[in-house]
Amino acid sequence: MIQYPTLDEHAVIGVTAPSSGLPERMHHYLDDIRKRFEDSYEIIIKPSVLTQDKVRSTDSNIRAKELNELFTDDQTSLIIPPFGGELALEIINKIEYDQLKPKWLLGYSDISTVLLAITLKTGIATAHGTNIVDLRGRYSDETTAMWSKVLNTKVNEEVVQYSSEFYQSKWNHSQPSESIFNLDTQTEWKSVNAEAVTIEGRLLGGCVDVINHLIGTPYGDVKAFREKYIKDEPVIWYLENCEVSTVEFRRILVQMQYAGWFDNCSGILFGRTPVTTDTNSYTIKDVYQDTADDLQIPIIYDIDCGHMPPQITFINGAYGIVEYSDGKGKVTQKFI
Structure with a gap:
């Protein structure tokens, strides 16, 4: 447990x-x-x-x-x-x-x-x-x-969080607001294929730039974690990209798939990313679409997670219920 x-x-x-x-x-x-x-x-x-x-x-x-x-x-x-x-x-x-x-x-x-x-x-x-x-x-x-x-x-209690109203599109460290962030852009969560989505499962995740380096080590044994702590429950991965290119992002996700990290995965949440440039016309949205096609699971993106604040507080190991529709999101986490 x-x-x-x-x-x-x-x-x-x-x-x-x-x-x-x-x-x-x-x-x-x-x-x-x-x-x-x-x-x-x-x-x-x-x-x-x-x-x-x-x-x-x-x-x-x-x-x-x-x-x-x-x-x-x-x-x-x-x-x-x-x-x-x-x-x-x-x-x-x-x-x-x-x-x-x-x-x-x-x-x-x-x-x-x-x-x-x-x-x-x-x-x-x-x-x-x-x-x-x-x-x-x-x-x-x-x-x-x-x-x-x-x-x-x-x-045995639960806590509910909702998508933000506005997010910070870029950092201006020399001019912080009274709440530190300059929330200047309206938040809009999205899903691949623009469908309303509800996903349930144990939450795991982090910044793909760095957590991918745990793959193949004793510190990234997702299979052993499943068997010992959550049995046969599905996993929701929440992931955010700080600065890797679109093709490197895709490579990391494919490696995670090959390593079994996406086995019994009920869906993936991708945080907003400051990476906006494509690689030979291969875009961030292409990464999301290819991942959804490969895994045949729902994907929600531009969520409140990562380097474009504010951030929802995600608990690794908690049981999550994530609901998305019409650009808005709701995250329920149960400490069970």
Whole structure:
């Protein structure tokens, strides 16, 4: 069975950097974060958060040690990295999976490598959603703010989230809004063949740029996860593409198919992607259509997930019911 962490009132949040840390010019973000959370959570900042060199916060052994410490102490209830990065993969073999206590780990982008590996190896639910740097504003938009309600959901309860009204079409880090994001474009979920869709199954996913590197390793054994933790239940994959080309995106999805990751898959959700260029006229929509044709499953795309915020908080391992029609979406997650 899936193990769902619990988030206590006035919980302690541990901030560590399994991938990238904050360069000195961003250290003032921590003051904003402490101020934002001072009435609700205690914040513990690990040293890796304050360092960054050659695309990493620090040495992989230190990054892994900090994460292991937060997962095994008696104080921390929730772990949120500052943001993603490039080389979280370097710590995957240094995580002490058999020692981890059920605690929430929340993040996305490169952090999704760690999220997925932990859930597949241990059956502990992990949370794909916002990072802590993007929670430093005076308030959060309605979609982003749901992270707290989702992580406060108890075992045998359910939580419902809806598609956003607007999303951010491009980053402007020098001019953040009071909620950090500049939500400037109307959200419209879509489905291949433009049909209304309802999908049910266990949720798994992350950023395709990085999670594909778990394929063929002991940390990406989806078959073993199915057999041990969810038996014969179908899987809904939620996936987002940060920056890979359309043809590389297609190659990754085909590799996932060959590796058995899409066996007993009831549908795929694709997040909005900033990748808009085609490759010799091969487009993102072609990728979605080819995948739907190959797998003969429903596909919903341009959902609230990934590098074009805001983001729905998806729980790896939770039982999901995803409903789409007329450009809108509803995600129900059951902690069963």
